[in-house]
Amino acid sequence: MKYSIPFILFLIAACSNVNDKQSNPNNEFRNIKVFKNKSAYSINIGDTIEIYHTTNSCCKYCQPNADKLRHLDFIGSKIVIPSKKGCDGCNWTSALMFVAKSQGVDTIKDAIIPPMSICKDTIKGLTNYIVRIK
Numbered sequence: 001m002k003y004s005i006p007f008i009l010f011l012i013a014a015c016s017n018v019n020d021k022q023s024n025p026n027n028e029f030r031n032i033k034v035f036k037n038k039s040a041y042s043i044n045i046g047d048t049i050e051i052y053h054t055t056n057s058c059c060k061y062c063q064p065n066a067d068k069l070r071h072l073d074f075i076g077s078k079i080v081i082p083s084k085k086g087c088d089g090c091n092w093t094s095a096l097m098f099v100a101k102s103q104g105v106d107t108i109k110d111a112i113i114p115p116m117s118i119c120k121d122t123i124k125g126l127t128n129y130i131v132r133i134k
Helices: 004-023
Strands: 040-043 048-055 060-062 072-081 092-100 104-113 127-133
Touching (some): 048 072, 048 104, 092 127
Parallel strands (some): 040 127
Antiparallel strands (some): 048 092, 060 104, 104 127
16 A cells, blocks of 8 residues: 555656647657648649659659640659668658649649559559649
8 A cells, every 4th residue: 555655646647748748739740741742733823833752762753744734834853851861762752843834724644653664644553633723
């Protein structure tokens, strides 16, 4: 019985410490940015959108309809989450950037494919992003 009171106090202190860490708005997960694509975008002329992909050295990016985009221009790509240093084959996340040049609707079609695959409209795993430009 004489050990039960200190043990109960220890449990109360430990549980309140865990709750403080979970409810603290400045915890370590607060600053993590989630890069997620939408299936449809509505933007203005001059706006830029980014399409995110996570891949590694096993694959390449495929955009079979790049030459058919009439209202969007591909302006480049950037790495938003690099792979770990010294880790060959680790994943990274990149953003493909497009700028709206005129009013209308375009559909960005893309996929991540194995290096020796041919990039065409009929490949499996093709994703469509509809972009409406006002």
